[in-house]
Amino acid sequence: MYTDVRNVQILISLLKQFNIKYFVNSPGTRNTPLVHSIEEDPFFKCYSIVDERSAAYFALGLSEALDEPVCVTCTAATATCNYMPAIKEAYERNIQLVALTSDRESYPMFHMQDQSINQINMYAGYINYSVDIPAILNQEDEWFANRSINEALLEIKHKRKGPIQINYHIPSWGSFCVKNIPTERKITRYDDNNTNWEEVKGKLKNKKILVFLGMNYNKEKENLKISIKKFHEKYNSAIVIDNYANINDNNFINASIFGDILTQKEVQELAPEIIITYGKVFYSPLKNRLNGKKQNFEHWHIDENGVVIDGFRNLTRIFECIPEKFFDKVINDVNIKNNYQYDQMLKNRISKIEVGKIPFSNFSVIRDFCRIIPKNSILHSSVLNSIRITNYFKIDNSVKCYANVGADGIDGAFSTFLGQANKTNEMAFLLIGDLSYLYDLNACLNVNNNLNYKNIRILIINNYAGAEFHKNFGLSMIPTLNLHIAAGHNTKMEETVGLENVIYLSAKNQQELNKAFKKFVEKSDKPIILEVFTNADCDAKTLKSFWNCNRKEKFYRKAVKKIMPRKYIVKLRKILKRG
Amino acid sequence: MLKTILNLYLNKNIKDVICTKDILESIIDKDKEYIKTNFNFEILNDLRSATFFANGEVNSNNKPVILIINGEYLANIYTGITEAWFQRSNINIISIFEKYDDIKIEYLRRCIPDILTIYEENIEEYKETIYKFINNNMPSLINIKYMLKSEEKVDYTNITNILDNIVKNKVDVFTYNSENKSKNNINIMNIERKYKYGVLSKYMGYVSAKKQKTLIILPYELLKIDLNIFNNRYINKNVKIIINKKKEQSNIKEWIKDNDIEILQTRNLDKNIFEKFWNLDKASALIIEEEI
Structure with missing residues (x-):
């Protein structure tokens, strides 16, 4: 019979699917759910060595002879430290050791809990890969455990053979009442x-x-x-x-x-x-x-x-x-x-997606902007709405698009854009919001003083706040939104740039925008900055309205959303357990 | 540099030094003499034991101790120093590396808060930091570069020649710190000095998978840092161990015998005794005792 401890079941299922069958076990309580499960399963071949240092070295020799991964398993705390010398050697000599270190609950560590040390990535510097598997309480834990164990097992011989660590938490050792364990999802490379x-x-x-x-x-x-x-x-x-x-x-x-x-x-x-x-x-x-x-x-x-x-x-x-x-x-x-x-x-x-009639807003400005970007240009969109809304509209196929979507931060869009613009002779467009622009204002100095960036065009949509937070919360939910959360301000970006080397344009309505756009895409000897003023609350409402119009929701849901304040919807969702 | 650092400890009246036998034999005679003259020193074989021993001394004496070790084997302090970290034991480790590139200590940061690598010959600028370490009541680690005496290579030709003549199929032979090359019937796998810990454990794992006679030739010193592996369930007739032992070294024959390994002993290795050892239908160890 197998253990009913879920993370151990996942581990066993994946070890079998990865055809890892050799185990060198050292005695202990914390690893008992694993050890008793595998010793009962004829797939696995088990050895027993008491001292974990010897056990890991024994496993190292075994692995060397077989040219197969060999698992070592032990209880929590200093037992796991004893694997270190063999792990180091395995790493240096490309030998496939799998250190399965059982662990206790994390929270009481160092607070009167016995046999508890920090085992997470404890062989740092000498390990191909190390993962920490929580006790499984929900589906998210289950996915994380499965994915992490897969990741670790995939790294035993990816690029180089070497040791890995799978640290798994056993808050309680459960019972051995499971006849068959489910086959877990395996990732194959x-x-x-x-x-x-x-x-x-x-x-x-x-x-x-x-x-x-x-x-x-x-x-x-x-x-x-x-x-x-x-x-x-x-x-x-x-x-x-x-x-x-x-x-x-x-x-x-x-x-x-x-x-x-x-x-x-x-x-x-x-x-x-x-x-x-x-x-x-x-x-x-x-x-x-x-x-x-x-x-x-x-x-x-x-x-x-x-x-x-x-x-x-x-x-x-x-x-x-x-x-x-x-x-x-x-x-x-x-x-x-x-x-x-x-x-x-x-x-x-x-x-079937329709934009319909929308007010002058960041949404309408970006829609119009996408239409006028000349062929072969580059476009850098800064963050959130700049990225989101440009992806709703058709941009010419020849335009090369960039954004810092890796970590998706507000931080360095302007500077990144200047780097991109510096390496192209085509027109280079930056679409940026006021907060993102202010954030990376130092980049301005490059435009004015050092480099000849006549190909650059910067479209700043200034709604005097972080519009994203108006979308997420809104003034009705947090009346003080602009105080800190959306960082409201009264700054016109015109004030931030020394304009002697830059052409500055601005627009606060559709008519002015149409006029400014014409100049914005024309050839010029200087960089052009176009600042467009919109209202953050209106911007947020326009976006939401666009979504709502295009959602095929049932009538009653739309009606509820329209008339019920957001805080009651949140409560209702909680009652209905829909998050 | 070792002497200069030790002087700083002496200034603070710290005189208890623990070191492993290998390090004492590898440092230059002048430094060895200095330690012997000025410090109370204890010599242990196994670095893991030495770390726990140091912890015991700190507990008992309530004074810092110095643990001098060979950086190649640093991983072996991990267990003892983890316990020492919990106990806030003031163990001052001086770890000797032959190259700065060998200093890879990321894993130790969780149990040694104070770590210093000294790059300059003039250690004046490190003085205050070292004094701070002494007062911290925590394990600390100082890494230094120091040229250790190299260990002489051992020639096992006499053994491998005999074996090569008596076996018909290829045999794996583990040697330690040798330059012997593989022969017709012998596949030599030399163990480098830096991998001297767990040599027998690795061998036992290897033999349990190989299902054929496999020979290991090793100095007696290495048994003393891997003794407990004799207590395993997988010793079988394919286990063939040759131990080079000096006459004055203590005897562990009984321990080996108790673990179902037949012992043979000789002062002069010849074909007859080797054949007897090799053909025994059970695990066997041949102790070759050298005169001093």
């Missing part, structure tokens, strides 16, 4: 040595496939585009992008808006059976709505370095190769044609 492309093609056939392309600032993308288009012609697929994929085609869909407007029912209907991703970072808010566990799809990720990205909670395959290779391999010798059913489903939904 494929490379030239273990990819059966025929099998991959077989898996893709007759499936609804979403190719989801994220941030890609590489210059050479023509071959990738050709490969993806060919893939699209053959498989029942849809290709979704965000602006930062920088791989544009009229057949590809920027589905970022879906993240903000789809109902749960629609997400279920539009979900694919397989998602294939490529990209360093994924901005599109669609990612937040798709969940492989809930909607029952597999996620495959392509990455040159074999990085694990499990944003959809059901990553099963990583293809460690360039994306061109993946797509070329799966289209080779395949005589099928896309029936475009799935592609059309997504496109139909996109085509």
